[in-house]
Amino acid sequence: MSRSDPEASLQDEAARAGWMYYVGGKTQDQIATELGVSRQRAQRLVSRAMTDGLVHVRLEHKIAACLVLEAELTRRFGLCEVRVAPSLGDGGDPTRAIAGVGAGLMEKYLRRTEPLIMALGTGRALRACADEMLPITAEQHRIVSLIGNIAPDGSASFYDVIIRISDRVRAPHFPMPVPVISDTAAERAMFQRLRPAQIVFDLAKAADVTFVGVGQMGDDAPLLLDGFVSAPDLAEMQALGATGEIAGWVFDAQGKYIETCLSDRLGSARLEPNRPAPVIGIAAGLRKVRALKAALEGHIINGLVTDEATAQALLI
Numbered sequence: 115m116s117r118s119d120p121e122a123s124l125q126d127e128a129a130r131a132g133w134m135y136y137v138g139g140k141t142q143d144q145i146a147t148e149l150g151v152s153r154q155r156a157q158r159l160v161s162r163a164m165t166d167g168l169v170h171v172r173l174e175h176k177i178a179a180c181l182v183l184e185a186e187l188t189r190r191f192g193l194c195e196v197r198v199a200p201s202l203g204d205g206g207d208p209t210r211a212i213a214g215v216g217a218g219l220m221e222k223y224l225r226r227t228e229p230l231i232m233a234l235g236t237g238r239a240l241r242a243c244a245d246e247m248l249p250i251t252a253e254q255h256r257i258v259s260l261i262g263n264i265a266p267d268g269s270a271s272f273y274d275v276i277i278r279i280s281d282r283v284r285a286p287h288f289p290m291p292v293p294v295i296s297d298t299a300a301e302r303a304m305f306q307r308l309r310p311a312q313i314v315f316d317l318a319k320a321a322d323v324t325f326v327g328v329g330q331m332g333d334d335a336p337l338l339l340d341g342f343v344s345a346p347d348l349a350e351m352q353a354l355g356a357t358g359e360i361a362g363w364v365f366d367a368q369g370k371y372i373e374t375c376l377s378d379r380l381g382s383a384r385l386e387p388n389r390p391a392p393v394i395g396i397a398a399g400l401r402k403v404r405a406l407k408a409a410l411e412g413h414i415i416n417g418l419v420t421d422e423a424t425a426q427a428l429l430i
Contacts, residue, residue: 132163150222237327358405369412
C-alpha cells in the first residue's frame, strides 16, 4: 500500500468499511470504532464503497483477499487485531509491504481521545512503520519502550523507534534508560533498581496497546546480525529449541520462553502470555513464519500485521 497516494488509501478504507458493513454485518458505529474514525466518516466510507462499485455480492477490490485472510487468522488464533497487506510479489520487500498498514493501525490508536499507554518494541519492521506515520498531535498519550536503548558498543540502538514515533505524534515518550544487554546479571539488577528504569517498566506492564517486532532465530537472526549475540551463543540457543524472540526474550516452537545465556542480562520488559490488552506483532516474510506461529500459538501476541504470503503460510 502506498501511503503517498491519498486516493488509493481512501479507496482501501472505503473497501474495508464496505466489507465490514455488507459482508461482516457490522453497524456504522462499530465500523467507526474499528477504523478509528467518526460515525459520519464511517457512513461516507460505506456509501463510497457502494457508489464506486466496490461492493456487489462480493467485494470487487484487490483488498478482498487480504480481508479474507484477516478473518481466517482471527478465527484460527483468536486475535483481537489483524491487518494483512497485499504482498509485493517475488523479490519485493515484505517489510515495505506492511509498513503503511502497520503505521495506519498505530495511528488508529493514537487518534483516540482518551489517554492511553502505547508500548513499543524495536526492529526493522517497527522502524519502517515509524517512517510511514503521518503527523498527529497526541499529547494525551504516553509512549514507552519495552527494550533498552544502548547497544553493546555504547551507541544508541539503531532500530529503536520510540523517539521517531514520538516526534511524529508529539506525545510524551519514555525510553528504557538501560543497555539492551548488560555485561553481568548484577549490572542489570543495578540498572533496574534505578527509579527512571522502574517507572518505564511499570508503564510497559500497564500498556493499553503494545506493538512489537518478532525476530527469527535461524542463522539470519536479528540478534546475531545486530551484534547482540555471537555465533556460538546463537548455536547454543538453537540447540535449546529457540524459534523466535520478542524484545530479546527467546521462545520455542510452542511459544514458551526458554532460559538462555541472555536471560539474566536482558534490559527489556518481557511480554507474558495471555495479556488482556492488544499485543500486536508486526512482521512479514517466509523466514518469519515459524517465529510468528510460535508467538501466536503461545499467546505472546494476540494481534498481527503481516502480508498475504506470510498470512497464507501461517494458515497451512
